[in-house]
Each structure stands twice: as structure tokens, then as C-alpha cells.
Amino acid sequence: MTTYCLTLNPLGKDAMPTWCSSWATQDGKVRVPVEHDWHTVDKSEGDDPDESIQQGADMLNAAIAEHLSDPADSVYVASHSKGSQVVGRWLIKYGPTSGFDPAKLKFVTSGNPTSAKDHVPWIKYPTPTGTAYTVIDLGRDKDGWCRWPNGSSNLFEIIGAFIGMFTVHKNYYAVQLNSVGVPTSYDSTGTIGTTAWYTLP
Numbered sequence: 001m002t003t004y005c006l007t008l009n010p011l012g013k014d015a016m017p018t019w020c021s022s023w024a025t026q027d028g029k030v031r032v033p034v035e036h037d038w039h040t041v042d043k044s045e046g047d048d049p050d051e052s053i054q055q056g057a058d059m060l061n062a063a064i065a066e067h068l069s070d071p072a073d074s075v076y077v078a079s080h081s082k083g084s085q086v087v088g089r090w091l092i093k094y095g096p097t098s099g100f101d102p103a104k105l106k107f108v109t110s111g112n113p114t115s116a117k118d119h120v121p122w123i124k125y126p127t128p129t130g131t132a133y134t135v136i137d138l139g140r141d142k143d144g145w146c147r148w149p150n151g152s153s154n155l156f157e158i159i160g161a162f163i164g165m166f167t168v169h170k171n172y173y174a175v176q177l178n179s180v181g182v183p184t185s186y187d188s189t190g191t192i193g194t195t196a197w198y199t200l201p
Helices: 019-028 052-067 082-093 155-166
Strands: 003-008 030-033 074-080 105-110 135-140 188-192 195-200
Touching: 003 019, 003 052, 003 082, 019 030, 019 074, 019 105, 052 074, 052 082, 074 082, 082 105
Parallel strands: 003 030, 003 074, 074 105, 105 135, 135 195
Antiparallel strands: 188 195
16 A cells, blocks of 8 residues: 655746655655646646646646556645646546545645635636545745735735745745644634635744
């Protein structure tokens, strides 16, 4: 029995080996990088099959199928930023009909620009919350990409979130997660459907 952790990099950086205190290799997990195009900006949010996010979702689907081919094995998918957009597109495109056992497949995302909780205002396709699959959505306070102050007219909050896009968003390395991807320290949480959100200090 093997537990695999399929990892999806953010834009422009091979960050997942040390993401969240190297969680992808803790507790005996075997890390398997999904080599999606993490070097290119994709403005389509994944709805264009010629662009990188949807292609990444297709690659992720193939990797999940490969690593769940043995019914004794299980898979976590861990992602940050653009990698989490790939997860969101997978949940839209494949989640409803994939047929993978939800007990064997779970997702841990961070810094997700398409987070259904507090994504940036221009997002058209937020990550769905009603699939069969457990999703843990991690976002640091003031990371404007995934914890935008929606509904706020406080200029200081908006400026802080914008600054956080380029500072806080890059720094999830020291976050501590337990064996199933739940943070050991967080400021707030909430759940809708099969998605649990954690806002981290």
C-alpha cells in the first residue's frame, strides 16, 4: 500500500518540494511532480483547451488514474497558486464523472486564485465545492490571490491584500499540516460541501 502525493507547482517556481514544511514527503508519502506548464501565464482560467491550465488538468487526470490503478494505493494532490487553478479545472472538468474513489483521492490546495471562498473579483470559474472529493483550501491572511476582502470598502484592507499578492502569497513554506493536510494553526475556518477553508496567520 502506497500513498502518493501528486504536486502541482505555482507559476514560475519549483516550490512544492519544500511547500508546507515538505508535507508532500511526510508520513511516508511518495511525491510525484505533475509536470504541467508552470512557466506560462494562462489568462483563460482553464476554459481554453489550447492553454496550460486545462492541459494541466488533463495531465493531472492521467496521473491520478495511473497512481490509483492499484486499489490498495491512495493519492493526495497538493498544489499552490497556478497549480491550484489546475486542481480547480480538474474538479470542474473531471470531478463529476471521474469515478475515482473519494476515499482514496483528496486535494490540499493553497494560494488558490480561484478559491471559492475569497477569490479575486475578476475570476469567472471558482473552484467547485459540491464534488465528491475532499478539498482543503489553505490561504494566508492578506494573501490577496485567495483571501481577497470581497465586499469590503476599507481601502487599507484592499491595499493590504494587493501587497500580499506579491509578498504573503509566496510564503507558505513554514506552514505546518497534520497527516491529512489540516493546518495545525489557523485563524478561521469554514466548510461548504466537501471543501474546508482554513485562513492561516
